[in-house]
Amino acid sequence: MDLKTRTAAEVLVDQLIVHGVTDVFCVPGESYLPALDAMVDRDIRVTVCRQEGGAAIMAEAVGKQTGRPGVCFVTRGPGATNAAHGVHIAQQSSSPMILFVGQVDRGVRGRDAWQELDYRAVFGSMTKWAAEIDDAARVSEMVARAFQIAINGRPGPVVLALPEDMLRERVTVADAPPAKPVESAGDIRAIGDLLGLLEQAKSPFLLLGGCRWDEEARAAIVKFAERFEVPVATGFRRMPLFDPRHRNYAGDLGLGANPKLVERVKASDLVIVLGERLSEVTTQGYTLWDVPMPQTRLVHIYPDADEIGRVWRPHLAIAATPRGFAELAANAHGTSVMPWHGSVEAAHAEYLAWSEAPTPQPGEVNLAEIMIWLREQLPADAILTNGAGNFAAWVNRFYRVRRFGGHLGPNSGSMGYGVPAAVAMQRLYPGRRVVAVSGDGDFLMNGQEFATAVQYGLPIVVLVFDNGCYGTIRMHQERDYPGRVIATDLKNPDFAAYARAFGGFGATVERTRDFPAAFEAAVASGQPSIVHVKFDPDGITPTQTLSGIRAAALKKG
Ligand SMILES: Cc1ncc(C[n+]2csc(CCOP(=O)(O)OP(=O)(O)O)c2C)c(N)n1
Numbered sequence: 001m002d003l004k005t006r007t008a009a010e011v012l013v014d015q016l017i018v019h020g021v022t023d024v025f026c027v028p029g030e031s032y033l034p035a036l037d038a039m040v041d042r043d044i045r046v047t048v049c050r051q052e053g054g055a056a057i058m059a060e061a062v063g064k065q066t067g068r069p070g071v072c073f074v075t076r077g078p079g080a081t082n083a084a085h086g087v088h089i090a091q092q093s094s095s096p097m098i099l100f101v102g103q104v105d106r107g108v109r110g111r112d113a114w115q116e117l118d119y120r121a122v123f124g125s126m127t128k129w130a131a132e133i134d135d136a137a138r139v140s141e142m143v144a145r146a147f148q149i150a151i152n153g154r155p156g157p158v159v160l161a162l163p164e165d166m167l168r169e170r171v172t173v174a175d176a177p178p179a180k181p182v183e184s185a186g187d188i189r190a191i192g193d194l195l196g197l198l199e200q201a202k203s204p205f206l207l208l209g210g211c212r213w214d215e216e217a218r219a220a221i222v223k224f225a226e227r228f229e230v231p232v233a234t235g236f237r238r239m240p241l242f243d244p245r246h247r248n249y250a251g252d253l254g255l256g257a258n259p260k261l262v263e264r265v266k267a268s269d270l271v272i273v274l275g276e277r278l279s280e281v282t283t284q285g286y287t288l289w290d291v292p293m294p295q296t297r298l299v300h301i302y303p304d305a306d307e308i309g310r311v312w313r314p315h316l317a318i319a320a321t322p323r324g325f326a327e328l329a330a331n332a333h334g335t336s337v338m339p340w341h342g343s344v345e346a347a348h349a350e351y352l353a354w355s356e357a358p359t360p361q362p363g364e365v366n367l368a369e370i371m372i373w374l375r376e377q378l379p380a381d382a383i384l385t386n387g388a389g390n391f392a393a394w395v396n397r398f399y400r401v402r403r404f405g406g407h408l409g410p411n412s413g414s415m416g417y418g419v420p421a422a423v424a425m426q427r428l429y430p431g432r433r434v435v436a437v438s439g440d441g442d443f444l445m446n447g448q449e450f451a452t453a454v455q456y457g458l459p460i461v462v463l464v465f466d467n468g469c470y471g472t473i474r475m476h477q478e479r480d481y482p483g484r485v486i487a488t489d490l491k492n493p494d495f496a497a498y499a500r501a502f503g504g505f506g507a508t509v510e511r512t513r514d515f516p517a518a519f520e521a522a523v524a525s526g527q528p529s530i531v532h533v534k535f536d537p538d539g540i541t542p543t544q545t546l547s548g549i550r551a552a553a554l555k556k557g
Contacts, residue, residue, distance in 0.1 A: 029075020031102025056086020
């Protein structure tokens, strides 16, 4: 085969296309202009963003949603450090993403040259691989390796630095074949061992979470849950892995989890964990069991054997991807004696009792009623995104994610996620309704990406739940230092006017009953929209008030 001579930048872009990349999110910089130029007239959609933190979150969201690395390009030191926000989210969320960063010319490296940064040192602890491509002839090899690493085992972010002079060099090299996910089902004996444990169990429980899932795996695990009559919970920010209306669903084991669900998991004598890495939030601050020997039979099925046993010694460890394992599990036959079978109904009833009806809230706005309206009105394939703050407790408790990929949140609890994630989702799925749920503090961390939605005509609907404070921190403050308020009050802009100033649609809601009309007007506008919902800060969680928390703390002394 005759190979043509290409610049390293062209080799890089060709390699992205070989890997099926359709979207690149970026903030431009002079350091990687050759790579940008190589994207002109190519089959790649470039989304130019307003801040690298937003661009990196968009790439993370693509990785989380598709299982294929989201791709982000940023410039040297200032761009890369801004983008660190999204890289850390990808690391904690186990989302595949690749961040390409411009780098100074090879000839001046090490002089603390203009915007120079040692990427290996800076990103070493929050990536699966951080490297610099020194040799133009190795671009295709290293980019393919970046994809291979990002998607396999426990997926995560990769950072590749691109010295500018290297990008301009001309080389004659072949493209590398695309990286593929390596699936593993665990060995057949492990399934036998699992069935043996089920035979001895009195109160088994299935916990789903993490990555390496797809719609087929999700459907297969339903069969397993039905056959063995086990109740199922989803881990923190993994609600799309099981239909909440299914009779086996027991609830979401995340922030603000149903105490009855937590008790049920603790009381189970066999907990089968599939895909979930057993993070701090899912395990309720590592309190589900004693560390390191759990007082249950723990079966941990995870794609990366190195993650198994990080905190707890499992009774049975299986290195397998959910995709590989779920299929095997769906076809497993075993015990016909299932003394626990009534627990499915009981667990689902507890979930419904927890999530069905709204809890009361002081003031004119009830966020539970709004989330319930949304779960009834939004189409089944809608995508909800959110960042971090107490407002998300209403999403976790009252919203119902019916389809795979119907919800995205930062597993790192990072504020500012909802808007950029919504932009990325609307870019990928123009026909689906995409709604970002934000707090007032949360929104302004990356609210500037509303401009990106306007630029590309993306009709996302952003809900800004405004209580005039960093509510989560105020709640902790009142609990630990009652009445001593500092650094948690916010003087906010008019978010509806903000939307209009950017060229979108804005509406303000101050009573629950006005929400449906405002939301419908936002959708009808066909524009990127913000619905600014002002609510009483006293209603700090679905069940607690700030004044109550303060009074209890003062009483305790
Ligand atoms: C990037 C980032 N910075 C700071 C925090 C700490 N933090 C967690 S929640 C929160 C307040 C969120 O406020 P808001 O968005 O208004 O939501 P609320 O809690 O009031 O519902 C803060 C500051 C964080 N999680 N992420």
